[in-house]
Amino acid sequence: GAVVSQHPSRVICKSGTSVKIECRSLDFQATTMFWYRQFPKQSLMLMATSNEGSKATYEQGVEKDKFLINHASLTLSTLTVTSAHPEDSSFYICSALIWGTSGGGTDTQYFGPGTRLTVL
Amino acid sequence: SQQGEEDPQALSIQEGENATMNCSYKTSINNLQWYRQNSGRGLVHLILIRSNEREKHSGRLRVTLDTSKKSSSLLITASRAADTASYFCATDAGTYKYIFGTGTRLKVLA
Numbered sequence: 001g002a003v004v005s006q007h008p009s010r011v012i013c014k015s016g017t018s019v020k021i022e023c024r025s026l027d028f029q030a031t032t033m034f035w036y037r038q039f040p041k042q043s044l045m046l047m048a049t050s051n052e053g054s055k056a057t058y059e060q061g062v063e064k065d066k067f068l069i070n071h072a073s074l075t076l077s078t079l080t081v082t083s084a085h086p087e088d089s090s091f092y093i094c095s096a097l098i099w100g101t102s103g104g105g106t107d108t109q110y111f112g113p114g115t116r117l118t119v120l
Numbered sequence: 121s122q123q124g125e126e127d128p129q130a131l132s133i134q135e136g137e138n139a140t141m142n143c144s145y146k147t148s149i150n151n152l153q154w155y156r157q158n159s160g161r162g163l164v165h166l167i168l169i170r171s172n173e174r175e176k177h178s179g180r181l182r183v184t185l186d187t188s189k190k191s192s193s194l195l196i197t198a199s200r201a202a203d204t205a206s207y208f209c210a211t212d213a214g215t216y217k218y219i220f221g222t223g224t225r226l227k228v229l230a
Contacts, residue, residue, distance in 0.1 A: 041225070046217060107212070
């Protein structure tokens with residue numbers, strides 16, 4: 001099946017620094033990837049849609065200058081949390097989209113294992 | 121918020137019992153999916169049900185969908201301690217974006 005990896009799995013950084021998280025589709029190409037954020041004991045909230053070769057589309061309330069997304073290849077999207085603060089501490093999960101077939105298959109997202117960010 | 125709601129928020133049962141969790145959503149959908157998430161880990165896809173389906177089975181899982189009520193249920197039969205996890209529904213309204221429910225935290229006691 002389709003596999004998505006994330007790196008790093010955990011990161012601890014000081015307030016004010018920037019952190020980059022990578023999302024890779026290992027055995028397929030993905031023109032579209034998604035970034036989600038999950039606070040403890042809460043659900044996943046979609047942050048942005050990452051499109052290969054074009055600008056990301058951010059959900060309402062998500063600061064694009066704070067969360068920089070780059071989807072430079074068909075297998076890699078990166079999320080950079082700039083000038084991180086303790087309130088940015090969260091679990092960040094990416095997914096990669098495989099489009100359904102023309103025969104009526106379903107568009108399916110495959111999720112990475114997540115990255116836990118802790119900002120001190 | 122477009123986020124769906126799940127109930128109960130938390131459920132604690134004995135091993136061998138059945139667990140039922142419900143999901144309600146707000147907009148018309150193409151399909152609905154259920155995921156499991158172990159503590160601090162990624163999502164595991166469990167089952168997908170399309171909007172024109174009413175019931176689907178996979179092993180010990182049974183999912184129902186009532187589009188008139190905009191709701192779905194997930195039944196886990198003969199639960200095991202390994203089923204302890206959070207369970208989320210996710211709806212796809214045809215925009216390829218998933219809207220996740222608030223989740224149910226299931227604890228199965230051995």
